[in-house]
Amino acid sequence: MATIKEVAERAGVSVMTVSRVINNSKYVSQETRKRVEQAMKELGYVPNALAHGLITKKTHVLGLIISDITNPFFTTIARGVEDTAIKNGFNIILCNTDEDPEKEERYIELLLRKRVDGIILSPSNCNKNNGISLILSKNVPLVLIDRCIKGLEVDCIYSDSFSGAYELTKYLIGLGHSRIGIIVGPKRISTAIERVKGYRKALNEAHISIDESLIRWGEKYSREDGYINTMSLLKMDNPPTAIFGGNRLITVGVLKAIRELRLKIPEDISVVSFDEVEDISVTTPFLTVVSQNSYAIGIIAAEWLLKRIKGKDKPLDPPQNIVLQPELIIRESCRALEEVR
Amino acid sequence: MATIKEVAERAGVSVMTVSRVINNSKYVSQETRKRVEQAMKELGYVPNALAHGLITKKTHVLGLIISDITNPFFTTIARGVEDTAIKNGFNIILCNTDEDPEKEERYIELLLRKRVDGIILSPSNCNKNNGISLILSKNVPLVLIDRCIKGLEVDCIYSDSFSGAYELTKYLIGLGHSRIGIIVGPKRISTAIERVKGYRKALNEAHISIDESLIRWGEKYSREDGYINTMSLLKMDNPPTAIFGGNRLITVGVLKAIRELRLKIPEDISVVSFDEVEDISVTTPFLTVVSQNSYAIGIIAAEWLLKRIKGKDKPLDPPQNIVLQPELIIRESCRALEEVR
DNA sequence: GTAGTATCTGTTAATGTTAACATGCTAAAG
DNA sequence: CTTTAGCATGTTAACATTAACAGATACTAC
Numbered sequence: 169m170a171t172i173k174e175v176a177e178r179a180g181v182s183v184m185t186v187s188r189v190i191n192n193s194k195y196v197s198q199e200t201r202k203r204v205e206q207a208m209k210e211l212g213y214v215p216n217a218l219a220h221g222l223i224t225k226k227t228h229v230l231g232l233i234i235s236d237i238t239n240p241f242f243t244t245i246a247r248g249v250e251d252t253a254i255k256n257g258f259n260i261i262l263c264n265t266d267e268d269p270e271k272e273e274r275y276i277e278l279l280l281r282k283r284v285d286g287i288i289l290s291p292s293n294c295n296k297n298n299g300i301s302l303i304l305s306k307n308v309p310l311v312l313i314d315r316c317i318k319g320l321e322v323d324c325i326y327s328d329s330f331s332g333a334y335e336l337t338k339y340l341i342g343l344g345h346s347r348i349g350i351i352v353g354p355k356r357i358s359t360a361i362e363r364v365k366g367y368r369k370a371l372n373e374a375h376i377s378i379d380e381s382l383i384r385w386g387e388k389y390s391r392e393d394g395y396i397n398t399m400s401l402l403k404m405d406n407p408p409t410a411i412f413g414g415n416r417l418i419t420v421g422v423l424k425a426i427r428e429l430r431l432k433i434p435e436d437i438s439v440v441s442f443d444e445v446e447d448i449s450v451t452t453p454f455l456t457v458v459s460q461n462s463y464a465i466g467i468i469a470a471e472w473l474l475k476r477i478k479g480k481d482k483p484l485d486p487p488q489n490i491v492l493q494p495e496l497i498i499r500e501s502c503r504a505l506e507e508v509r
Numbered sequence: 510m511a512t513i514k515e516v517a518e519r520a521g522v523s524v525m526t527v528s529r530v531i532n533n534s535k536y537v538s539q540e541t542r543k544r545v546e547q548a549m550k551e552l553g554y555v556p557n558a559l560a561h562g563l564i565t566k567k568t569h570v571l572g573l574i575i576s577d578i579t580n581p582f583f584t585t586i587a588r589g590v591e592d593t594a595i596k597n598g599f600n601i602i603l604c605n606t607d608e609d610p611e612k613e614e615r616y617i618e619l620l621l622r623k624r625v626d627g628i629i630l631s632p633s634n635c636n637k638n639n640g641i642s643l644i645l646s647k648n649v650p651l652v653l654i655d656r657c658i659k660g661l662e663v664d665c666i667y668s669d670s671f672s673g674a675y676e677l678t679k680y681l682i683g684l685g686h687s688r689i690g691i692i693v694g695p696k697r698i699s700t701a702i703e704r705v706k707g708y709r710k711a712l713n714e715a716h717i718s719i720d721e722s723l724i725r726w727g728e729k730y731s732r733e734d735g736y737i738n739t740m741s742l743l744k745m746d747n748p749p750t751a752i753f754g755g756n757r758l759i760t761v762g763v764l765k766a767i768r769e770l771r772l773k774i775p776e777d778i779s780v781v782s783f784d785e786v787e788d789i790s791v792t793t794p795f796l797t798v799v800s801q802n803s804y805a806i807g808i809i810a811a812e813w814l815l816k817r818i819k820g821k822d823k824p825l826d827p828p829q830n831i832v833l834q835p836e837l838i839i840r841e842s843c844r845a846l847e848e849v850r
Numbered sequence: 851g852t853a854g855t856a857t858c859t860g861t862t863a864a865t866g867t868t869a870a871c872a873t874g875c876t877a878a879a880g
Numbered sequence: 881c882t883t884t885a886g887c888a889t890g891t892t893a894a895c896a897t898t899a900a901c902a903g904a905t906a907c908t909a910c
Contacts, residue, residue, distance in 0.1 A: 169647055171866055182890050187868060195888055212646055217622040218563045219866035223895050227559070229602075229623075237584050237591075247579050250605060259619060261570075262603045264591060278600060281558040282570075305553055306510055391791065423792035447788045450732065451764035512896060523860050528898060536858055560896035564865050 170211035179207035190215055221283060230473060231279035231287040233263045233272060234313075235389070239417055240446055241462050242290070245313060248466020249288060256474055258285070267292045267354065267388040273299040280306055286473045290314045294358040309476035313469045315358040316489070323476070325469045325490045329359045329442070332458040332494040333366030336412060336440045339456070339496065341374045344505030345410040345438060349382045349401040351422065352414030353389035360385065363414055363442060382408055386418065394421020402429060402437070409505060410438035416445045419455070423448075438502035442494075455501045458494040465492065511552035520548035531556055562624060571814060572620035572628040574604045574613060575654075576730070580758055581787055582803050583631070586654060589807020590629060597815050599626070608633045608695065608729040614640040621647055627814045631655045635699040650817035654810045656699040657830070664817070666810045666831045670700045670783070673799040673835040674707030677753060677781045680797070680837065682715045685846030686751040686779060690723045690742040692763065693755030694730035701726065704755055704783060723749055727759065735762020743770060743778070750846060751779035757786045760796070764789075779843035783835075797842045799835040806833065 172190075176183045181200055188196045189204040196204075207213075221227040230253055234242040246262060253260050261284065263275040269292050276299035279287055286309035291300070296317055303310050304322075312324040333350075340348050350367050352360040364383060371378050384401065386393030394413060398421065401408055411426075413419030419441035423433075431437050433454070441457040449455060468490060476484070513531075517524040522541055529537050530545040537545075548554075562568040571594055575583040587603060594601050602625065604616040610633050617640035620628055627650035632641070637658055644651050645663075653665040674691075681689050691708050693701040705724060712719050725742065727734030735754060739762065742749055752767075754760030760782035764774075772778050774795070782798040790796060809831060817825070 173866075183867080184890060185888085188889090191868085195886095197888060200888080212643070214618065214621045214643075214647065216563070216624060216866050218559045218568070218624055219895085220868080221895095222557070222559045222563060222866080222897090223868050225895085236588075237578060238581070238588050240579070240581065240584075243578050243581075243584055246603075247577075247605065250578075250603075259602065259604070261600065262587075262591075263600070264588070277555065280555045283557060283559055302553065302555075306555065420788050420791055427792060445788050445792075447761050447786050448792065450761055451768060451786075451789065452793075514896075524897080525860060526858085529859090532898085536856090538858060541858085557896050560865085561898080563867090563896080564898050566865085 169216075170213045171216070172213075175204065175207045175211055175213050178211060179204045225283075227283050227285055228258045229282065229284045230258050230260045230470070231263065231275075231282075231284040231289075232260045233265060233275050233279075233287065233289045235265050235267045235290060235292060237262065237264055239389075239415075241416060241443055241460075242314075244462040245290075245466035245469070248463040248468075249470040250466075252467050252470040252474070258474070265292050267357070269293045269297065269299075269356075273297070276300075276302060280308065284308070286310070286477045288313055288469050288473055291317055291358075293356045294318060294361065295356070296320055307480075309473055309480065311469050311473045311476070313465055317358070321487045323472050323487045323490070325465050325472065325492070326359075327460040327465070327492040327494045329362035330366040330369075332442060332460075332496075333363040333412070334370050335366075335494075335496045336442065336456075336458050337367045337370035338373075339498065340410045340412070340438065340440060340502060341370060341376065343438070343502055345408075345502075346371075346374075346376045347379065347382065347406065347408040348410045348412055349384065349398075349408035350412040350414065351384040351386060351394055351397045351401075351418050353386050353393075353418075355385050357389070360389075360414065367412065386414070389415050389417055391417045391421040391424070394418035395425045396421070398422045398425035399429075402426075402431070408437075410440065410502065413439065413441040416441065416443040419443075419445055433501050434503035440502060444497075454499050456499045457497050459497050460494045461492060510557075511554045512557070513554075516545065516548045516552055516554050519552065520545045566624070568624050568626055569599045570623065570625045571599050571601045571811070572604065572616075572623075572625040572630075573601045574606060574616055574620075574628065574630045576606050576608045576631060576633060578603065578605055580730075580756075582757060582784055582801075583655075585803040586631075586807035586810070589804040589809075590811045591807075593808050593811040593815070597811075599815070606633050608698070610634045610638065610640075610697075614638070617641075617643060621649065625649070627651065627818045629654055629810050629814055632658055632699075634697045635659060635702065636697070637661055648821075650814055650821065652810045652814045652817070654806055658699070662828045664813050664828045664831070666806050666813065666833070667700075668801040668806070668833040668835045670703035671707040671710075673783060673801075673837075674704040674753070675711050676707075676835075676837045677783065677797075677799050678708045678711035679714075680839065681751045681753070681779065681781060681843060682711060682717065684779070684843055686749075686843075687712075687715075687717045688720065688723065688747065688749040689751045689753055690725065690739075690749035691753040691755065692725040692727060692735055692738045692742075692759050694727050694734075694759075696726050698730070701730075701755065708753065727755070730756050730758055732758050732762040732765070735759035736766045737762070739763045739766035740770075743767075743772070749778075751781065751843065754780065754782040757782065757784040760784075760786055774842050775844035781843060785838075795841045797840045798838050800838050801835045802833060 176186045265272040316324045384397040413422045517527045606613040657665045725738040754763045
């Protein structure tokens, strides 16, 4: 590939002049600018971002680490991040951790090697860990999404799992349900913990004693987890009358299991979901859910990160938690229970 | 951030020795290796991939350009690409074009600036264009996915739109349908063209004259396109008895429109889809579809690209088209028509 | 004993770009 | 007529790393 030097030779100027043309410096005469541009076109010159980044110490790349792009929730966040990144002249490297803390750490190191200007992370572990420490020690701007980390002073954008789960559970209790199965992700992920906390609070407030066997922690917030745990919940001696899907993938698994058991929603079993299942809510809107604006999470996260990047030298204002309130959308997947027979 | 030079000083060796430790050269004594590793750890040294790439002319990054990560079809491809990239020590920069050829061109230039080792592209235009020419002129390995480009000698991995659409249409004709609406993407995208071709062939073979007003070209393969065109098709004086959704997003729009019109599938209207609508097929498998293995497309595309990258100097074997056969899955969304009343 | 080979380490130059400074030139201001 | 300012260009060094070569040492083979 042609270099700036070759362009300079062809145009009969110094490399510095070419550099000035590339970077739109005003100290280039009309005439030389034209000559240089001509030479660039003839050679098909494409600037080398590696050399540029090496010297300017800026790459205009953001790292985005999420658990799985196959999950539309994260995909929509990614879209929000990308759209605002592009708008600001940045682009993104995308990484899937599959909720694996080790994979997450490897990716963090990789992004740091590439000298990304900042990182947006959905941590697969709610404790401070090596990966995060590494980012902070290198003074690379970091924004967390969807999940927080205990006692860590970092910007974090997420929707309120606790109150969303509380609302959903309270709604079920209001309909007369007292045996409510809940299926969430792994215990090390903050959203799973918070959603179970919200669930507990609603039951406690209603003075319903909590049957721990109704609380199911999955391995990775997956359809399989939803399916397997629903099967097992519904085959209990004293099965729940309602099931709370901890995220959209789990909910899909729940629905699959219920269908295979030939049960009817809501006649035989009530179902609620944390987060929409988009295609289903568009084609047959029957699920009662708590809905999050994931696109907004992506946009806000990117905006904050860019702000931190731009103000890296300035005295930085303290990190913030930005909590979006999810919205309860009542549809037709739950029935009111008669008084206990 | 610490540099190799600082590590060298701390360990009391030359930078070259440190470089050797980083790159696992065998010509380093046990003892110095240990000292260097100690120094690296103490300084929290993270190698600079920019400088490395600048000199080795390899970045171990692949560019992946698709139309929209919000579409699970592409997302699954992306997952396949990423998984095999990682396995081979590569990672990916992801770009969304939204089917906009101009955006596509900008992204191509950007990836070339970053000196990616290769590009996987789902072109938003079935003609050869500036972006593609630029890639080829720079001798950067390129693999196309999902969509081909006329008369271009490049590896291309896709599923057979023509025969998939043919099968689906033939199936509907076999059930007695002759007025079949089809909604696809824009006319400049090869999958849209091929799917309509397959549709035409099936009708021609059955000696059914084609009503051009039943063929709808959308703006970008979106839910909205599916919705609007279904509405308009079903409000025709002589509406179709079956609708063919040109991809999964369009199909979701089709289903939404049908639901809003309070029509029943398949009693009032039959529906088929090119590609699965995953969440729906898992929870309520009723849609008759032609199903593609998008994860495989991603894996194969990445494998081919890596092969091209590794064999860049070798005499390259000729580019190949790898065509995956989609699978017809008959479920319950179509009914047999009685003879014309 | 000498040549040859393998191991370990270092020096110098190169990668493609920009930052910082330097050098002329022209035109305006005094 | 000199000084000053602004414009247009060039020169040199720097960014962090590796390639290519060059020594130095130690061991092996004849």
